[in-house]
Amino acid sequence: MWKGRKGGLDQAGAENQEAEPMSEETFDLELQSLMTEETGGKKKKKKTGKTWTRKRKIVTGAGALGVVFLLLRIFSGGGAKPVTVSxxxxxxxxxVEMLSVSGPVQGTDSVEVVSNLHAEILELTVKEGDKVEKGQLLAALDDKDAKKEVDIAQNGYDLAVSTYKDKQLEAENGYAKAKQDYGMAKAAYDRSLLLFQGGDISQVELDQASAAVDDAQRQLSSYPLTDGKPSANESYGLQIEKAAFELEQKKEDLDGTKITSPIDGTVVRVNCKVGRFADKTDDDKPMFIISNLDVLEMKINVSEYSIGKVAIGQPVEISADILNGETVKGEVTAISPTGEEKGGGSTERVIPTTIRVMDQNTRLIAGITAKAKIELQRxxxxxxxxxxxxxxxxxxxxxxxxxxxxxxxxxxxxxxxxxxxxxxxxxxxxxxxxxxxxxxxxxxxxxxxxxxxxxxxxxx
Known part of the structure; x- marks a missing residue:
């Protein structure tokens, strides 16, 4: 039986007697004795800042009492009491295995509206937050210069067409004459050949007739044919094509003085002002940013070590501060076929992944950061x-x-x-x-x- 620190272990008692219940006072003395430190042969008690309950004393002294039980086992040859386990x-x-990620919330379709025209903005017809339809007017620019450019380009095109027609007529007339000259030369040669065979003309005269045929043939061949018909030189046709392209560009520029929305969506940014030039926006940002906010999505980066468990169609639970503790449902809709650098000096690669917000009419808005838990396995x-x-x-x-x-x-x-x-x-x-x-x-x-x-x- 354990008698305390005075006499050490009472071996005879340990072998022959049952353990007697300890009183509260005896328990405290034993615990304090166990927690005494040996310092220079003198014993010091550990100080404590508050009174301990019996439960806390038992928990705290469990490790020390374990040593006592081990000694009992060694000296008594008996078995220690069974260990208590929870x-x-x-x-x-x-x-459910989940992968937690975070990323920005944005519209499923977003476009930047820009203009390269150095034209003054005369009118803005929308503001941030306005919903717009495809083709709706966003801004009107000064179109005076653009109209002049169209007129100049139109004149250039008309001139090219007129020149081509003139050259085409020349080609047709020239080809007709060359064809006639060739026929006459060929007929003269045929007559000369008969005369030569009858001994009426010399070889020189026959050769002259033959040379006239060759000259007429070369002249006829100098006219290009298209589908068997003479046509003006190809360069005149190219001039028409060039003038037509320039005219089309100028017309597009004129159309560009009316800035319209390329998609149905919401105006999320306006970076221009009336009186400024369209190609000189604030900090060189696009004039407008239009996003489809009817359906939102998250763009996240998944570590290369986790992407193998991510698949299109997996359900996602999305949370954000703006939801005040609520969550919305999402789904993995796209996984990039290639990875990219994580950045920050890390050698880890990440794979861009898209999560579509499936719940409609939620309080989520574009431009905030949300957290997403992807359900990998269930x-x-x-x-x-x-x-x-x-x-x-x-x-x-x-x-x-x-x-x-x-x-x-x-x-x-x-x-x-x-x-x-x-x-x-x-x-x-x-x-x-x-x-x-x-x-x-x-x-x-x-x-x-x-x-x-x-x-x-x-x-x-």
Whole structure:
């Protein structure tokens, strides 16, 4: 029996007597004695700033009393009392593995409206927050210079067309004459050939007739033909094409003096003012930013280490300060086929991913940062235990420690789907896990198979 610090261990009593209940006063003296420090051969009591309850004394002195129990076991040859462990009943449930990310909320379709015209803004017809339709007027610019440019371009085009027509007529007339000259030269040669064969003309005269045919042939061939018909030189056609392109550009510039919305949406930014030039906006920002805010989405970056578990169609739970504790539903709708640098000097790569907000008419707005929890995996009606209950054994395998008939039974398991605090348990042996089985919720590495323990419910 433990008699206190005066006489050390009373071995005879330890062997032959049962432990007697301690009084409150005796318990306090024993605890204080255990917590005494040896300093230069003298004993000092640890100071405390407040009075301890009996419960706190027991918890705090548990480690020291463990040493005493070990000494008892060594000196008495008897077994120590079973270790008290906290257990929970095993049951089936649901485990969800989530990936938490954050990113900006924005419209599903967003465009920047700009102008390269150095023209004064005469009128702004919208303001930030206005809903607009595709083709709706946003701003009107001074169009005087643009109209002059169109007139000049039109004149250039008309001149090119007129020149082409003149050259085309010349080609047709020239080709007709060349064709006639060739026919006459060919007929003269045929007559000369007959005369030469009859000995009426010399070889020189025949050669002259032949040369006249060749000259006429070359002249005829100098006229290009299109589908068998003569046409003006190709360069005149190219001049028309160039003039037509320039005219089209000038007309587009004139149309550009009426700034319109390219999509249905909401005006989220206006970076221009009446009296300023359209191509000289505030900080060189676009004149307008139009976004479709009817459907919102989040642009997030997923780590290369997690992207393998992310898939299109996975449900997402979205939260933000503006929602005041509420959440909205989302869904993964796009995953980039390529990764990019995370930045900040990190070698980790991230993959841009899009989450569509599925709930409509929420308080979410574009431009804020929201948090999203992507549901990676969900397991239903499976054995579930706290992650702290899964013990890694010396050989690297996993197990849970069940308490049966006052003894520990190690049950080998694998973990399936894991949340932040719980895990799906998959027994290595079929039927090893049963409903209501008492397992230790936080087993120590000192717990071994077959160890005697006393099961106690977890502290509430």
């Amino acid at each position: 257990t929970i009943p095993l049951s089936k449930g649901e485990v 397991a239903k009606q499976v054995w579930v235990a706290p992650l702290s209950a899964v013990l890694q054994q010396p050989d690297g395998t996993m197990a849970v420690a069940a308490v049966e008939d006052g003894k520990v039974r190690m049950i080998p398991v694998k973990t399936g789907v894991e949340s932040d605090i719980e895990a799906e348990l998959i027994p290595q042996e079929e039927g090893a896990l049963t409903e209501g089985l008492q397992i230790i919720d936080t087993p120590s590495s000192m717990i071994t198979d077959g160890m005697a323990v006393t099961a106690a419910p977890p502290v509430q």
